[in-house]
Amino acid sequence: MSAHSVPTALREFMAEREWRQFHTPENLAKSIVIEAAELLECFQWSAEGDQEDVTGELADVLTYCHLLAMHFGLDPDQIVLDKLEVTRAKYPVGLARGRSEKYDRLSD
Amino acid sequence: MSAHSVPTALREFMAEREWRQFHTPENLAKSIVIEAAELLECFQWSAEGDQEDVTGELADVLTYCHLLAMHFGLDPDQIVLDKLEVTRAKYPVGLARGRSEKYDRLSD
Amino acid sequence: MSAHSVPTALREFMAEREWRQFHTPENLAKSIVIEAAELLECFQWSAEGDQEDVTGELADVLTYCHLLAMHFGLDPDQIVLDKLEVTRAKYPVGLARGRSEKYDRLSD
Amino acid sequence: MSAHSVPTALREFMAEREWRQFHTPENLAKSIVIEAAELLECFQWSAEGDQEDVTGELADVLTYCHLLAMHFGLDPDQIVLDKLEVTRAKYPVGLARGRSEKYDRLSD
Numbered sequence: 215m216s217a218h219s220v221p222t223a224l225r226e227f228m229a230e231r232e233w234r235q236f237h238t239p240e241n242l243a244k245s246i247v248i249e250a251a252e253l254l255e256c257f258q259w260s261a262e263g264d265q266e267d268v269t270g271e272l273a274d275v276l277t278y279c280h281l282l283a284m285h286f287g288l289d290p291d292q293i294v295l296d297k298l299e300v301t302r303a304k305y306p307v308g309l310a311r312g313r314s315e316k317y318d319r320l321s322d
Numbered sequence: 323m324s325a326h327s328v329p330t331a332l333r334e335f336m337a338e339r340e341w342r343q344f345h346t347p348e349n350l351a352k353s354i355v356i357e358a359a360e361l362l363e364c365f366q367w368s369a370e371g372d373q374e375d376v377t378g379e380l381a382d383v384l385t386y387c388h389l390l391a392m393h394f395g396l397d398p399d400q401i402v403l404d405k406l407e408v409t410r411a412k413y414p415v416g417l418a419r420g421r422s423e424k425y426d427r428l429s430d
Numbered sequence: 431m432s433a434h435s436v437p438t439a440l441r442e443f444m445a446e447r448e449w450r451q452f453h454t455p456e457n458l459a460k461s462i463v464i465e466a467a468e469l470l471e472c473f474q475w476s477a478e479g480d481q482e483d484v485t486g487e488l489a490d491v492l493t494y495c496h497l498l499a500m501h502f503g504l505d506p507d508q509i510v511l512d513k514l515e516v517t518r519a520k521y522p523v524g525l526a527r528g529r530s531e532k533y534d535r536l537s538d
Numbered sequence: 539m540s541a542h543s544v545p546t547a548l549r550e551f552m553a554e555r556e557w558r559q560f561h562t563p564e565n566l567a568k569s570i571v572i573e574a575a576e577l578l579e580c581f582q583w584s585a586e587g588d589q590e591d592v593t594g595e596l597a598d599v600l601t602y603c604h605l606l607a608m609h610f611g612l613d614p615d616q617i618v619l620d621k622l623e624v625t626r627a628k629y630p631v632g633l634a635r636g637r638s639e640k641y642d643r644l645s646d
Contacts, residue, residue: 466570
């Protein structure tokens with residue numbers, strides 16, 4: 215287990231390399247989708263992805279997500295929990311149970 | 323602050339809606355890139371993204387990242403810290419400082 | 431100029447390698463976004479992409495677009511022209527001139 | 539069949555709306571991946587995508603591909619054929635037949 219929290223570790227890592235200059239929100243958003251596509255590449259031709267590859271690519275997506283959250287002063291866990299409340303209202307259990315349709319296509 | 327951790331909250335939310343059946347690793351990987359592209363859409367025509375929109379889309383990316391991590395029994399923070407060590411070796415400070423090139427294009 | 435049209439050339443190429451078996455619509459859609467992200471990687475840290483890299487990645491995106499179009503028997507040029515008519519109705523010149531907002535955010 | 543070629547039709551459409559100002563190569567690359575992810579959304583939870591939805595999203599991807607090709611003065615068909623020759627060399631029939639691995643993982 216690391217002695218550092220993720221934001222502290224990332225901050226130190228980026229500062230040593232003077233990489234913060236590249237980390238505009240726009241560049242980070244591009245980076246997140248680029249890494250997300252590399253993650254998808256683990257599943258390009260098969261439903262089974264190699265777990266080690268998946269782990270590495272998922273870590274890359276999460277790293278850029280942390281950097282973007284840090285830029286805006288957001289707590290990553292808190293925004294997930296906040297968004298869950300929004301989604302809860304859009305997808306009431308009675309309507310959404312066992313269905314994958316988008317909320318605007320759900321009806322009784 | 324929520325009384326629930328993110329994994330617990332997500333597990334409960336998905337169980338209520340019987341959505342785990344849709345959450346194969348492949349579908350989650352597709353979902354991560356789909357949400358990442360919606361995040362990028364905040365910056366499609368401008369370097370400045372609306373912070374509220376960015377927050378919501380980033381939360382969606384993170385939600386699917388958590389679900390994929392849960393599927394493989396991974397701790398999201400730990401894999402970020404582990405990957406940072408790999409990146410540290412690929413991008414030594416002396417070589418990478420202030421440069422955005424990929425490691426295989428870095429040289430003295 | 432090649433003696434072959436693109437669909438004919440692609441069909442022959444894929445047949446020789448017995449790759450059609452991998453080209454389900456879903457796999458092609460994944461491949462398009464994977465290649466599109468590699469194209470975006472040319473612009474990850476800078477607004478200026480290397481033209482040779484851009485050309486190669488754009489060709490990859492287009493290749494998978496052709497394969498998906500072929501799967502559904504679609505003429506790529508015709509669907510672009512058809513969609514342009516739809517977009518024309520959503521974005522009337524008088525409302526959309528010089529503005530990058532989505533149609534549902536346009537108003538006088 | 540349209541009286542216009544795709545590039546001519548797109549040029550006229552964009553000129554009327556004064557949208558060329560937004561079409562930097564970087565913005566077009568972002569747009570391609572955004573639209574590619576919307577195409578993938580047709581297959582988010584199922585291997586079967588609705589053909590009408592797929593057609594519309596594929597048209598959007600192709601539209602931005604054409605705009606990027608036009609920016610660099612590239613012929614979309616020619617770059618696909620050129621890239622096919624590169625791929626032909628990387629994936630010789632004898633090695634690649636019936637296999638989906640990347641060229642750097644192919645061996646006898």
